[in-house]
Amino acid sequence: MRPAHEALIVVDVQNDFCPGGALAVAGGDAIIPEINAMLRQYPVRVLTQDWHPAGHSSFAESHPGAAPFSSIEMPYGPQILWPTHCVQGTAGAQFHPRLETEPGDLVIRKGFRPAIDSYSAFFENDHQTPTGLEGYLRSRGVEKVVLVGLATDFCVTYSALDAARLGFKVAVKMSACRAIDLDGSLAEACSQMMRVGVDLL
Ligand code: VGL
Numbered sequence: 001m002r003p004a005h006e007a008l009i010v011v012d013v014q015n016d017f018c019p020g021g022a023l024a025v026a027g028g029d030a031i032i033p034e035i036n037a038m039l040r041q042y043p044v045r046v047l048t049q050d051w052h053p054a055g056h057s058s059f060a061e062s063h064p065g066a067a068p069f070s071s072i073e074m075p076y077g078p079q080i081l082w083p084t085h086c087v088q089g090t091a092g093a094q095f096h097p098r099l100e101t102e103p104g105d106l107v108i109r110k111g112f113r114p115a116i117d118s119y120s121a122f123f124e125n126d127h128q129t130p131t132g133l134e135g136y137l138r139s140r141g142v143e144k145v146v147l148v149g150l151a152t153d154f155c156v157t158y159s160a161l162d163a164a165r166l167g168f169k170v171a172v173k174m175s176a177c178r179a180i181d182l183d184g185s186l187a188e189a190c191s192q193m194m195r196v197g198v199d200l201l
């Protein structure tokens with residue numbers, strides 16, 4: 001067992017981010033055995049679930065004429081428009097069936113506000129609207145978080161940067177993550193994480 005002040009955060013290991021899903025990440029399901037093993041070793045275990053209402057503003061289909069993976073300006077900054085994914089209540093939004101979710105203490109759902117996306121497990125994409133995870137972790141005495149899951153260069157990195165900004169020690173277990181890698185986004189994400197002291201394991 002890892003020390004009592006360490007939390008594992010499993011980001012978005014959902015069907016739509018795995019092969020065959022609507023926003024499939026290459027090899028997204030290959031990380032599941034390692035994550036299942038890690039879930040048995042951490043005293044605090046959080047799972048996140050991307051959880052969008054139909055017609056969410058981050059979906060390309062919500063912006064007539066816009067192509068998936070193009071970018072638009074939202075009131076809170078630039079936003080990539082994604083293929084429709086992780087719609088509340090659909091099979092694509094469910095955790096992957098091989099992910100052993102039973103040890104999880106908390107499931108944080110995010111991205112449920114129609115007008116704003118939420119990559120990070122801590123704050124929505126305005127970097128201000130909290131999900132509540134910070135308070136949960138502090139109440140449980142957590143000082144260090146280890147992040148795994150999908151996708152390395154979006155939800156994992158945004159979560160890692162926020163956790164570092166909030167003063168947690170942060171590590172990302174890279175072998176238990178997979179990236180979308182849009183236009184060099186993985187390299188950019190890794191350099192941003194290293195710049196703020198996130199340990200890339
Ligand atoms: C994610 C794009 C859109 C992720 C979620 O989990 O990294 N990426 N929604």
Ligand code: ZN
Nearest residue numbers: 050085086111
């Ligand atoms: Zn999403």
